[in-house]
Each structure stands twice: as C-alpha cells, then as structure tokens.
Amino acid sequence: MIYTVTLNTALDRTLWIKNIHGDDCNRIEEEKRFAGGKGVDISKVLTNLGIASKALGFVGGFAGDELEGLLINEGVPCDFIRISGDTRTNIILNDLTTGEQTIFNARGPQIKPYELMQLIHKIEALERPEIVSISGSLPPGVNPEIYRKIVEIAKSKGAKTIIDTDGEALKAGLQAVPYLIKPNIHELSRLVDKDLKGIEEISEAAAAIVKDGVAIVLVSMGADGILLVSEKENYLATPPKIEVKNTIGAGDSAIAGFIYGLTRGESLQESLRCAVAAGTATTSRPGTALCQKDDFAKLLPLVTSKLI
Numbered sequence: 001m002i003y004t005v006t007l008n009t010a011l012d013r014t015l016w017i018k019n020i021h022g023d024d025c026n027r028i029e030e031e032k033r034f035a036g037g038k039g040v041d042i043s044k045v046l047t048n049l050g051i052a053s054k055a056l057g058f059v060g061g062f063a064g065d066e067l068e069g070l071l072i073n074e075g076v077p078c079d080f081i082r083i084s085g086d087t088r089t090n091i092i093l094n095d096l097t098t099g100e101q102t103i104f105n106a107r108g109p110q111i112k113p114y115e116l117m118q119l120i121h122k123i124e125a126l127e128r129p130e131i132v133s134i135s136g137s138l139p140p141g142v143n144p145e146i147y148r149k150i151v152e153i154a155k156s157k158g159a160k161t162i163i164d165t166d167g168e169a170l171k172a173g174l175q176a177v178p179y180l181i182k183p184n185i186h187e188l189s190r191l192v193d194k195d196l197k198g199i200e201e202i203s204e205a206a207a208a209i210v211k212d213g214v215a216i217v218l219v220s221m222g223a224d225g226i227l228l229v230s231e232k233e234n235y236l237a238t239p240p241k242i243e244v245k246n247t248i249g250a251g252d253s254a255i256a257g258f259i260y261g262l263t264r265g266e267s268l269q270e271s272l273r274c275a276v277a278a279g280t281a282t283t284s285r286p287g288t289a290l291c292q293k294d295d296f297a298k299l300l301p302l303v304t305s306k307l308i
C-alpha cells in the first residue's frame with residue numbers, strides 16, 4: 001500500500017469575488033471547500049489516476065470532520081489521528097476581474113506530544129508499506145525531527161520513502177536518507193545555502209545529495225519541467241507550453257505522477273515524464289482542482305525528455 005503523511009492538513013476555503021477592494025465590503029460570488037494539505041493532494045491525484053493509497057495525518061474539530069467527509073465523498077481512503085485542536089482553514093481569494101489569486105495560510109493547531117506518538121505508532125503498525133510519502137509544513141509544537149523519525153520507521157518496514165518539505169524539516173528528514181526528495185529550485189537553494197542558477201549548478205547540488213545515499217532527487221522547475229538526478233542516470237523532462245490557470249498543488253501532483261510511474265513498473269525516465277504530465281495537468285485547471293486522468297493522458301505524449 002502507498003501511504004501519504006500530512007502533518008498539517010488544511011481545509012481550503014476558496015472564494016470567488018469580483019474586483020476585490022481593500023478597506024471595503026466585498027460580495028462573495030461563489031465559495032467552495034476542499035480537503036487540503038500536501039500529502040492529501042498526492043492521495044487525491046493518485047485516486048484520480050486509479051492508484052490506491054491511504055492518507056495519514058492529523059485532523060480535529062469541525063474543519064477536520066469536513067475535511068474527512070470531503071475525502072470520503074471523493075473516494076480517497078484516509079486514516080487520520082483525531083487531535084484536540086482544530087484543523088486549520090486556509091483562505092484562497094480569487095479575483096474574478098483581475099484573475100489574481102491571494103492565499104492566506106493558517107499556521108495550524110498545536111499538536112500534543114501524545115498525539116504525535118499516536119501517529120508514530122500508526123506508522124510502526126503499517127502492514128507492508130511500499131511507499132511512504134511525507135509532505136508539507138510542520139504544525140506548531142512539532143519538531144523537524146519528526147521527518148527523520150518517520151523516514152527511519154518507514155525504511156525499517158521496507159518502504160521507499162519520499163520527502164517534500166522545506167528548511168529544517170527537509171534537513172532533518174535527509175539525516176535518515178530517504179529514497180526520494182522533490183525540492184523546487186528555491187527549496188534546493190535554501191538546503192545548500194546557495195542561489196542556484198542554471199541546470200549545471202542545480203544538477204551539481206542534487207548530485208551531492210545522491211552521493212550521500214538518496215536514490216533520486218527530483219528538482220521541479222515550474223514551466224521548465226523537472227530534473228531527475230540519480231546515481232546512474234540524469235534526465236530532464238519538459239512540459240508543453242499550456243495556458244496556466246493555477247499552480248496550487250502542481251508539485252504534489254508531480255510526486256503523485258512519479259509514484260504512478262513507479263508502481264506501474266515504468267523506467268525512471270518514463271516515471272519522470274508521468275511526474276511532469278501530472279504537475280502540468282494540475283496547472284491547466286482553475287481553482288484548486290488537481291490533475292485529472294483525461295488531462296494527464298493528453299499531456300503525457302507531449303512531455304519531452306532527454307538524458308543529460
């Protein structure tokens with residue numbers, strides 16, 4: 001089974017407003033709520049692509065119930081730890097006149113030590129995990145070391161581990177040497193403390209991480225696609241030019257696309273093309289809609305890749 005872990009799940013409240021005025025009263029034209037959080041996004045895209053997974057993490061309060069109910073209605077299996085705090089609600093403002101999107105991300109509820117241990121015990125009890133993918137920010141009260149701990153436990157159970165996070169959490173997770181990391185250029189630059197420019201500098205930085213034992217580094221570069229660096233082969237895959245409607249969840253979708261390729265036994269190069277197609281499929285949809293299978297299938301033949 002594939003498991004995704006989201007420490008800081010969120011209910012995304014998306015509002016559509018005409019011509020937003022600051023310091024004034026604005027009328028909401030339309031409003032929708034979505035189950036959010038980076039690991040949750042990966043599970044949603046895997047479901048869209050027909051791959052079974054289970055979303056793990058913390059939920060609490062009415063917002064947590066709503067998030068779980070939304071996932072059940074979307075057919076996304078989940079097994080969350082109930083916490084005493086309330087799941088955060090993020091606000092996404094879409095200006096229908098200018099097309100601008102403004103996002104307000106909440107910090108998230110305080111996670112108590114015993115709640116953290118419930119998650120750890122759940123991961124210790126997983127039966128035959130094939131892939132454990134951990135993504136996103138840390139909620140208040142959780143030390144970055146949780147990333148190292150989860151990777152260690154998942155590895156000891158034979159799982160391939162994937163990390164998509166930033167800063168101290170990424171550094172801590174790397175200590176346990178995961179199978180794959182997917183930083184974007186900014187996250188990789190922060191990790192190596194250097195403003196990386198150009199494919200050469202980026203692949204050099206990624207190669208140093210591979211040398212430390214990480215099997216695959218995927219560096220996502222927005223419209224320029226994804227660079228895959230591994231011990232034996234490096235590839236660059238590039239999406240076709242499309243009209244971008246929204247980029248929220250593009251990175252998460254790319255991870256889901258790569259997992260899709262891996263679980264179907266595809267080569268690294270082909271799995272990379274799946275990652276780019278899934279990421280770009282998400283950017284072709286408005287709002288917070290994620291990669292749909294039809295869009296993915298149409299885009300996949302248009303993704304180019306080359307050995308570098």
Ligand SMILES: Nc1ncnc2c1ncn2[C@@H]1O[C@H](COP(=O)(O)OP(=O)(O)OP(=O)(O)O)[C@@H](O)[C@H]1O
Binds near residue numbers: 220223239254277
């Ligand atoms: N402007 C774009 N045009 C085409 N494809 C895009 C664009 N932006 C992102 N993508 C697709 O999505 C993938 C991941 O995007 P990106 O590099 O922006 O990830 P990220 O910064 O981790 O995103 P996230 O905000 O989800 O964390 C890209 O490799 C590409 O396939």
Ligand SMILES: [Mg+2]
Binds near residue numbers: 184252
């Ligand atoms: Mg990202």
